[in-house]
Structure formats: structure tokens, C-alpha cells
Amino acid sequence: MKKTSLFLVLLMVCGGLAAQEMEVSSDAIKSDTLKNAVDSLNVTAPVDSLQNATQKKVVPAVKKKVELPTLEVRNFWRLMQNFRREYNAQLERWDDIYLLITGIRPNPDYYKLSMPATYYEAPIEQAFSISDWKPQIPFIKENVLDAQLPQVADLRHSVQVDKAVNRQLLSFYLSYPSLVKQNEENLKGLKPIYGEVLVNQPRKENLLDMMQNDELPNRVTEKDLLVIKPNFWTFGGNGYLQFSQNYISKNWYKGGESTKSLLSGFTWQANYDDRQRIQFENKIEWKLGFITAPSDTVHSYKANNDLLRLSSKLGYKAFSTWYYTLSAEFKTQFFSNYETNSDNLVSAFFSPAELNVGLGMDYKFIKDGVCNLSVLVNPINYTLYSVASDRVDPTKFNIEAGHKRESVWGSRLESTLKWKMFSILMWESRLSYTTNYEKVLGEWENTFTFTINQYLSTKLFVHGRFDDGVTREEGRSYFQLQELLSFGLSYTW
Incomplete structure (x- = not known):
């Protein structure tokens, strides 16, 4: 009309x-x-x-x-x-949506308008930004000489175009919010294709050779295939070296002792995941800490934290996030530990040593970069307690007097959690519960890491333990507790 x-x-x-x-x-x-x-x-x-x-x-x-x-x-x-x-x-x-328009030179400054409707953060930040705002002072006159001087060409064309595109996108977001289906966060993981594109020039085929060849002309043979196998292995770990110090003078009104402590730790993981059925997780870790002992007249320092642990899990996917799992764990310590003011050996290398082998199911919940939860339930579990040294009392490690080894059949529950609670706070937890339906051994390890920067951090380690299979001293509880706060170097790769 x-x-x-x-x-x-x-x-x-x-x-x-x-x-x-x-x-x-x-x-x-x-x-x-x-x-x-x-x-x-x-x-x-x-x-x-x-x-x-x-x-x-x-x-x-x-x-x-x-x-x-x-x-x-x-x-x-x-x-x-x-x-x-x-x-x-x-x-x-x-x-005509199928018409190919040629002759138009592409300009990368307008890429936001040429892509599907996507939510970008830049238009929102630009709308609330006051970086271009300048106060107007009426008492100051403009400099006439500046206007008369020759002006240099504005080289910020791309910046100005981007601001105009952002204003257009903001208007589009307000008018048609239902048409914006994509988010900028989903585009950050995309990577460009690197490398040169090789174009093979087709050669002239001989009709006689094609008739004598048993292979069809357009069929891809095995020698022409280039198979690139994906790498399903991932490796990573972290290490730290931290210390703490406490000084108390000899005439301090409340008494006490000056102490120094040093704590080191190392963790290395090698995991296999084919993204379909099989998962194979391997982990080795140690914790080693020493503290000075002024009240001990025999030893100048003691080991207050000593652990060497190797664990492995082989899982086959059952359904959803559940896996049939065969697991194994071995742990012991490095150095010898003695009683205060005595040469009586309490523990040493391979004294004690503990081996757990179980068959069950493993539940996994993984949210990249935020949470990693694993709950392993072994209805069938075999535990071997061992003491290699004759100077160590085996009754403190679930072994009968006069024996060096003890085999126990039962069940086991183990849960591991790695949760990034905040950008500077990481919580790592490990809970294990082993029972032969007569005795119970439970451990709960918690490590809170406060990250200062890439190389400095503060760690709070809390370890609770319950074991009613050992000899209990009168007036003492089966529950044991260890806590350690330290500051120092830390690095994750």
C-alpha cells in the first residue's frame, strides 16, 4: 500500500x-x-x-x-x-537466504554482529562505565590555539566501532532477549585451528591403470589413512614446603618452650579416562614434618607428620556416574619415631605398613575447576597390617602380640573431596571407614589451603582418627586428633 x-x-x-x-x-x-x-x-x-x-x-x-x-x-x-x-x-x-554475496570485504571489527546472537559482557560494562566521562568546569575557557593546530588522524577506529557495536547489541538484548541463545562463557574454550592447510594437486589418472587396478578409484586405502590416537592420560600434582616458629623466653610467666617446625608435602597423579567406559586413577603422596623438642633430652627433633601413601583404582562404567571398581591402597612412613626422653622405638619404616584391596562400586561427581567428589563402597575388602621391626609394639597397630602380620576381611568406605570453596580457599578431604564387623578403624583428613598467590599459601591440616582395635590406656579415648597450621611455599602444576 x-x-x-x-x-x-x-x-x-x-x-x-x-x-x-x-x-x-x-x-x-x-x-x-x-x-x-x-x-x-x-x-x-x-x-x-x-x-x-x-x-x-x-x-x-x-x-x-x-x-x-x-x-x-x-x-x-x-x-x-x-x-x-x-x-x-x-x-x-x-x-534469498541462499544467495552468495561477493565483492564485500570482511571487516573483523564487526564480528559480534556477524555471529549468532550471543550475550557479551562488554556491552553491559560499557553501559555502566564512566571512563569516558569528564567534568565540565564552566570557569575554564577553551584553549583557542589547540583548535587551530593541525589534528592527527584518529587511529582508534576499531575501538570506536566496538563501542558502537556494543550499543547496538545492548539495544538488541533489551528488545529481543529470547533470541539470545549463546553465551560468551561458552566461546572461551574454543581454539583456532593452527597449522598450514596443505592442498594436494590431483594428478592425471591413466584409464588403463585404473582398469587393471583391483581397487576402486575413489576408495581410501589403508596407506592413505592418518590415524591420530587421542591421549586419554592426564598428569598433575602439587608440592609445598612450609614452616612455623614460636619463641618463648625462659622467664615467661606462663612457661612453655620455643619450637620450630618444618612441613613438606608432595602429590602426583596419573589418571586414564577414555570418556566411555574405563577409568584408571593412580596417586602417590607423602607428608613429612619435623618439630624441635627442647624438653626431650635424648632427641633434638621429632617427626610430627610422616606419611607415604600409594593408591590406585580401576573402574568400569556401570551406569550414569557409577563404576565397578577394583581398588588398592598401601601406606607406611619414612622415618623412625621415639618416645620422649627414651630410645624406645614407636614406629619406623614399614612398621607399621597397611595394605587395603577391595572390590565394589565408585560414585563420581565432577564439576571442572570447582568440585571433585568420589565415594568408594567396597562390600568386599581385605586389609593386611604388618610390622617389620622387632622393636615396635605390634598391639598398637591392630596386630596381636607375638605376631608381625594380621589379615582382616570386612568392608570399607572411602570418600575423597576436592572443593574450591572460594577463589582463595581450597578444601581437600579424605574419609575412610574400615570394619570387620567387630572392630572399626576410621580416619578423616582435612586440608584447608588459603592461597595468597601462585607460590605462597597457608595450610591448616586437621586429622581425626578412631581405632578401637588397639590397646587403650586407662582414662584415654579411642579417638585421636592432630592439627597443624603452617605458612610457606606452594606450587601446583
Whole structure:
């Protein structure tokens, strides 16, 4: 309707111009001339209405010789006809989604508008930013000399284009929020394709060789295949070296002793995951800490934290996030530990040593970079307690007096959690519960790491233990507790 109205207006203008240049002596000649003009413009408006309008304005006069439209009028009609033809052609090209438009040089500054509707953070930040705002002080006059100096061309074209694109995107977000399906966070993991693209020039085939060849011409043979096997192994770990120090003078009113402590730790993991059925996890870790002992007249320092542990799990996917799992764990310590003011050996290397082998199921919940939870349930579990040294009391480690080894069948529950609670706080927890349905051995290890930067951190280690299979001293509980707070170097790879 709008197009028809536009052409009617243009036609009326043309009629007025033509009426000034030509005088018609007959109504028939006048009608024929007007009809030819309308046909040349390809306008579908009724001709009778135009004739009536012309008849009202032009009074029949004396018959004169018919004059053709002037050159200017004919050029104007031709211009309008070409405009209509090009306008319709442009509309058809716009509606054709399969049309390949060539000749347009791509500009990477407008990539946000050429991609599917995506939510970007830059338009929101730009809308709330005040970086370009400057206060206007009415008491300071403008420097006239600065305006007269020759100005350097603005080289921030890409920055200005990006700001304009951000304003357009913000308007689009507000007007059509339901059309924005993609998020900028999902695009951060995408990587470009590196390397050169090699194009092999096709060689001319000999028809006789193709007829004698047993292989089809378009079939890919084994020698033409390049198979790249994915790497399902991932490796990682962390290490730390931390210390603490406490000084108390000899005449301190509450008494006490000055102490120094050193704590080191190392963890290394090698995991296999084919993303389909099989998972194979391996981990080795040690913790080693020493503390000075001023009250011990025999030893100048003691080992307050000593652990060497190797663990392995082989899982086959059952359903969802559950895996049939065969697990094994071995742990012992490095150095010997003695009683205070005595040479009585309490523990040593392989004294004690503990081995757990179980068969069960493992539940996993993994959220990359935030949480990693594993709950292992072994209805069938075998535990071997061993003491290698003759100087160590075996009854403190679930072994009967006079024996060096003890085999126990039962069940076991083990849960490990690694949770990044905040950007600077990481919580690592390990809970194990082993029982032969007569005795219980439970341990709960918690490590809170407060990260200062990439190389400095503070660690709080809390270890609780319950063991009712050992000999309990009178007045003492089966529950044991160890806590250590330290500060120092830390690195994760």
C-alpha cells in the first residue's frame, strides 16, 4: 500500500510537469498520452481516476498540434522506471537466504554482529562505565590555539566501532532477549585451528591403470589413512614446603618452650579416562614434618607428620556416574619415631605398613575447576597390617602380640573431596571407614589451603582418627586428633 501511494504521488508530479509542457486539443489524444505514460512506469493505479483529475484541471481549448513530452520528462520517467526495477531486485536478493554475496570485504571489527546472537559482557560494562566521562568546569575557557593546530588522524577506529557495536547489541538484548541463545562463557574454550592447510594437486589418472587396478578409484586405502590416537592420560600434582616458629623466653610467666617446625608435602597423579567406559586413577603422596623438642633430652627433633601413601583404582562404567571398581591402597612412613626422653622405638619404616584391596562400586561427581567428589563402597575388602621391626609394639597397630602380620576381611568406605570453596580457599578431604564387623578403624583428613598467590599459601591440616582395635590406656579415648597450621611455599602444576 505504501509503495502504491508513493508512485501515485510521483505520477501526479509527472502529470503536472507534462501539463506545463504540452497542450492537448482532444480528449482522446490526451487519454492515450496519459495511458502511455502510466504504462511506461509500470504503475497499476486506475487510469480513469487520473483522467478525471486531469479533466478537472485542464479546460478544453482550441485544437492544437500534439506535442511529445520533452527530454527532461522522458529522462525523469526513465529514472523512475530504473529505480523501481533496482528496488525490486534488491528486495529479492535480501529475501534469498541462499544467495552468495561477493565483492564485500570482511571487516573483523564487526564480528559480534556477524555471529549468532550471543550475550557479551562488554556491552553491559560499557553501559555502566564512566571512563569516558569528564567534568565540565564552566570557569575554564577553551584553549583557542589547540583548535587551530593541525589534528592527527584518529587511529582508534576499531575501538570506536566496538563501542558502537556494543550499543547496538545492548539495544538488541533489551528488545529481543529470547533470541539470545549463546553465551560468551561458552566461546572461551574454543581454539583456532593452527597449522598450514596443505592442498594436494590431483594428478592425471591413466584409464588403463585404473582398469587393471583391483581397487576402486575413489576408495581410501589403508596407506592413505592418518590415524591420530587421542591421549586419554592426564598428569598433575602439587608440592609445598612450609614452616612455623614460636619463641618463648625462659622467664615467661606462663612457661612453655620455643619450637620450630618444618612441613613438606608432595602429590602426583596419573589418571586414564577414555570418556566411555574405563577409568584408571593412580596417586602417590607423602607428608613429612619435623618439630624441635627442647624438653626431650635424648632427641633434638621429632617427626610430627610422616606419611607415604600409594593408591590406585580401576573402574568400569556401570551406569550414569557409577563404576565397578577394583581398588588398592598401601601406606607406611619414612622415618623412625621415639618416645620422649627414651630410645624406645614407636614406629619406623614399614612398621607399621597397611595394605587395603577391595572390590565394589565408585560414585563420581565432577564439576571442572570447582568440585571433585568420589565415594568408594567396597562390600568386599581385605586389609593386611604388618610390622617389620622387632622393636615396635605390634598391639598398637591392630596386630596381636607375638605376631608381625594380621589379615582382616570386612568392608570399607572411602570418600575423597576436592572443593574450591572460594577463589582463595581450597578444601581437600579424605574419609575412610574400615570394619570387620567387630572392630572399626576410621580416619578423616582435612586440608584447608588459603592461597595468597601462585607460590605462597597457608595450610591448616586437621586429622581425626578412631581405632578401637588397639590397646587403650586407662582414662584415654579411642579417638585421636592432630592439627597443624603452617605458612610457606606452594606450587601446583
